[in-house]
Amino acid sequence: xxxxxxxxxxxxxxxxxxxxxxxxxxxxxxxxxxxxxxxxxxxxxxxxxxxxxxxxxxxxxxxxxxxxxxxxxxxxxxxxxxxxxxxxxxxxxxxxxxxxxxxxxxxxxxxxxxxxxxxxxxxxxxxxxxxxxxxxxxxxxxxxxxxxxxxxxxxxxxxxxxxxxxxxxxxxxxxxxxxxxxxxxxxxxxxxxxxxxxxxxxxxxxxxxxxxxxxxxxxxxxxxxxxxxxxxxxxxxxxxxxxxxxxxxxxxxxxxxxxxxxxxxxxxxxxxxxxxxxxxxxxxxxxxxxxxxxxxxxxxxxxxxxxxxxxxxxxxxxxxxxxxxxxxxxxxxxxxxxxxxxxxxxxxxxxxxxx
Numbered sequence: 001x002x003x004x005x006x007x008x009x010x011x012x013x014x015x016x017x018x019x020x021x022x023x024x025x026x027x028x029x030x031x032x033x034x035x036x037x038x039x040x041x042x043x044x045x046x047x048x049x050x051x052x053x054x055x056x057x058x059x060x061x062x063x064x065x066x067x068x069x070x071x072x073x074x075x076x077x078x079x080x081x082x083x084x085x086x087x088x089x090x091x092x093x094x095x096x097x098x099x100x101x102x103x104x105x106x107x108x109x110x111x112x113x114x115x116x117x118x119x120x121x122x123x124x125x126x127x128x129x130x131x132x133x134x135x136x137x138x139x140x141x142x143x144x145x146x147x148x149x150x151x152x153x154x155x156x157x158x159x160x161x162x163x164x165x166x167x168x169x170x171x172x173x174x175x176x177x178x179x180x181x182x183x184x185x186x187x188x189x190x191x192x193x194x195x196x197x198x199x200x201x202x203x204x205x206x207x208x209x210x211x212x213x214x215x216x217x218x219x220x221x222x223x224x225x226x227x228x229x230x231x232x233x234x235x236x237x238x239x240x241x242x243x244x245x246x247x248x249x250x251x252x253x254x255x256x257x258x259x260x261x262x263x264x265x266x267x268x269x270x271x272x273x274x275x276x277x278x279x280x281x282x283x284x285x286x287x288x289x290x291x292x293x294x295x296x297x298x299x300x301x302x303x304x305x306x307x308x309x310x311x312x313x314x315x316x317x318x319x320x321x322x323x324x325x326x327x328x329x330x331x332x333x334x335x336x337x338x339x340x341x342x343x344x345x346x347x348x349x350x351x352x353x354x355x
Contacts, residue, residue: 033246034107035303038080046073047097047109048089051187055212055327055335056112065089068326069110072131072238072255075316076108079254079308084315093186095162098123101239108251112206114164114234128238128251131319133339133348135230136165137207139214142225144201149227153178158200161186168232169204192217204231212333233339250302256351257309260291261318263342268317275310291354298354319349 038044048065052058057067074084090106097109102124112134113119115127138157140146149172159165161184169182183200185191192213195203203210207230214224238255240248261267266274275292282289290297293307300306316322320342327335341347 034241034244035080035247035250038107038247042081042086044073044077044080044087045105045107046070046076046087046089047100047106047111048091049111049188050091050093050096051189053112053188053209054216055331055333056209066326068132068322069112071316071322071326072110073108075254075258075312076251078311078315079250079257079304082305082311093162094160095186098125098239101125101241104241107240107247109239112209112236113239115237116164116234118167119164119239124242125239126242126244126248128240128248129255129351130235130237131255131349132208132236133233134206134208134236135233136168136204137210137230138227139195139203139205139210140201140225140227142223146202146225147227149231150176150178152180152202155180155201156183156199157181157202157204158183158185158191158194159204160184160188160191164234165204165206165231172231206234208327208335211335212327215333215335246303250304252352253298253302254308254312256354257291257312258316258319258322259342259349259351260354261309261313262320263344264288264291266292266313266318267321268314271310271313287354 048070049057053067055067056069057065060066070089073087073089077087078084090100092100092106092111097111097113098119100106101109112132115130119125120127138149138152146152157169157180159169159182166182166184173179180202182204183194185194191203194200196217203213205213207226210226214221214226218224238251240251271292274288275294278285278289278292279294282294286295289295291309293299293305293310296306298306298309302308317325323337323340324330327333328337337347339348341349343350
């Protein structure tokens with residue numbers, strides 16, 4: 001059908017009305033929660049990486065994204081859309097992640113992102129509850145005999161660009177009165193290549209990532225030493241657009257559900273049998289009946305079905321399962337949980353209360 005452009009003179013009143021509509025329309029669009037947008041689209045747009053960040057976000061030999069952070073993208077999709085597969089992964093550099101979130105290119109960032117004051121106040125983003133804890137550390141060749149960061153005076157230190165470690169390194173150097181040259185790289189492959197080629201005396205990065213890199217990139221992990229002094233301990237959280245409490249609340253409770261499921265010993269393998277037992281006698285454990293969607297209570301106020309927790313556990317797993325599969329004993333990296341153990345096991349991982 002042909003579109004005919006009819007141009008008529010507008011009265012002063014009509015011009016005012018058109019301007020008013022133009023001013024109101026964007027505000028209405030902006031007020032729509034990301035949760036509603038995802039439901040309408042039928043797909044979650046989640047951050048990935050412009051390369052590989054082993055253990056956290058990487059592409060397998062079949063071209064599919066995997067990793068610890070990727071599992072949380074899947075968990076949000078399972079909760080909101082009923083399927084962990086309804087996710088589009090958008091490869092981003094470290095520097096691109098916040099602009100891409102703010103512009104709407106992605107709905108959420110699960111990308112080893114530390115929760116810091118400057119990000120919370122200067123970026124138009126909000127953070128979820130933490131889902132991981134990691135510290136910044138140095139890795140050096142064992143042959144260097146370096147035992148602490150203080151011995152890096154005059155050294156060349158390589159690190160990733162666009163991350164929070166750059167100002168942390170500057171603070172560390174000033175505090176410890178050491179001077180080193182910082183060289184940054186945008187892609188992980190370039191950064192690791194520079195270090196292992198000997199162009200850097202030390203590699204500064206996120207401790208868990210350094211441990212994974214050491215396991216993956218060298219034949220003899222003992223040839224590389226991660227210095228025991230942590231430069232800074234950082235809580236890692238999801239980032240969402242600012243002032244979208246509706247979606248941020250959903251993300252918070254998805255993370256909390258995975259943690260709570262591990263506390264309760266509910267896994268993807270046994271959730272069906274546990275749910276069947278509770279279904280047969282809900283009064284025996286009302287809190288668990290509500291948690292698993294046998295009874296109403298965990299869905300409506302979040303804008304989700306009451307079975308969303310069950311979907312997350314069944315299709316993605318609890319927190320411990322995800323950790324073991326992607327980073328721990330079931331992965332090539334065998335990374336100890338350390339601070340990422342549950343609070344009751346001496347770690348720092350805990351979630352808000354399901355009531």
